[in-house]
Amino acid sequence: MQFWIIQTLNSLAMGGLLFLLSAGFSLIFGLMRIPNLAHGGLFMLGAYVGAMCMQWGVPFWLAAIAAGLAVGALGTVLEGGLLRRMAGNEQGQVLITLGISFIIADLCLLTWGGDPVPLDAPRMLRPPVFLAGFAFPGYRLAVLAFALIVALGLWLLLERTRLGAMIRAGVDDRLMARSVGIRVSRLFSAVFFLGAFLAGLGGVIGGPILSAYPGLDTDMLPLALVVVILGGVGSLPGALVGSFLVGIIYNFGTALFPDFAYVILFLPMVVMLVVKPSGLFGRVTR
């Protein structure tokens, strides 16, 4: 019994973390058609920057926001400086974002070395929480709650504000959106900033669980891909459900069948690609 409850909570906490990682990836790919393979690198960079801030004495949540802003700024520079010039050229964007992710990985290794850098959870969240006689790690519960709050905030922004409607109009029909006066390219830059911000923030939030280490980027990027393929590209509810699915599959898979963890993780993705390539919540692309 204890095993199931603890694993379920771990799955949900990991799902929350995956959502912070993949929401930005999914938005950028779904709205702007940019397959940003540097997203794992942005996540890792966020973790390192957050660790550095905390070594300077910055409190955890401020460090998370600072890392998000720094990574978001880098994302904006990359989008405006490189990716926008290659609009519509997906193959070029794949290659250039892959190249950027190598550069980020090398610079992180140069700056912070090869040893894992731990990030401490905020003191307040370290003690276990007792629920129904079981002890739960407090920080994991907090990650889950935080991810749900971010999900709700993003959903409200996209679905319930004029700004969100303008972004969706730009996705529906870019030229027509521009012709009713919407500055689509400026809005999309803001979306890219937001996606990169979430990646950097997620890296710090995930830090106390994962820490920052070389290879964190390549560990995380495939998970984001699986999430987005299961949930559907560009769909926020899809990213949320996909994140929890992957969290559950990954945790129970590695616990129950440790030898087959990767098969268990990637098999559902392959099945989804065959059965419903647009994912659970994906829109069929026109």
Place this chain on the structure above:
Amino acid sequence: MAIDALTLTDIDAYYGDSHVLHRVSLTLKQGELLALLGRNGAGKSTTLATVMGWLKPRPGRISVFGEQIGGLSPEAIVAKGVALVPQGRRIFPSLSVRENLIVAARGKGRWDMERVFDTFPRLRERKSQAAGSLSGGEQQMLAIGRALMSNPRVLMMDEPSEGLAPQIVAEVGRIIAGLREEGLSILLVEQNLDLAMSLANDVVILNTGRVAAFGNAADIARNQDVIDQNLGVF
């Protein structure tokens, strides 16, 4: 002398290498309705696309109330007071009716969402519905409402009667007449000759990318040769 609402002077336009407009000139006077007629493929939509900044006029000059707009981006051209009801309507299908209107709102003027809903009560009934699920007539009303939300000085409409049932065409006609009465300057592209002639002050007829005839609507309507040569096929 009053400033004209929209003037095109010797516009040429290309899609890639294909030369579609040849020295097209026309003048829309303030508060009037100019009908732009021509057969399929004559270049009517291309003319509107060039005004809207979708294509660059090269060479040629376009001005709105005396201000040059040739070469500006669509966003900047909207800001100069030009709005387009495009061929095929091109409403934002995944947005609700309300959202289609609010994303286009700009400036203070006669038009806001309430007034659009008063003009098109059907849209108010469906304001929360996805615009893609509307009927063709409703989508046309929405495309017109969306254009009005920017409080334009010049309204361009590309075949607003296309594919609509006769009584809806009549309703669209009444609405266009009302907008003209209000003083809005309108450039109307139509294949429906009766509708266009009943609304227009002046008429320009395009034939394979060139201005074949222009003049007062009543004069053109009487000139059966010009109509047969440039519009009739049937």
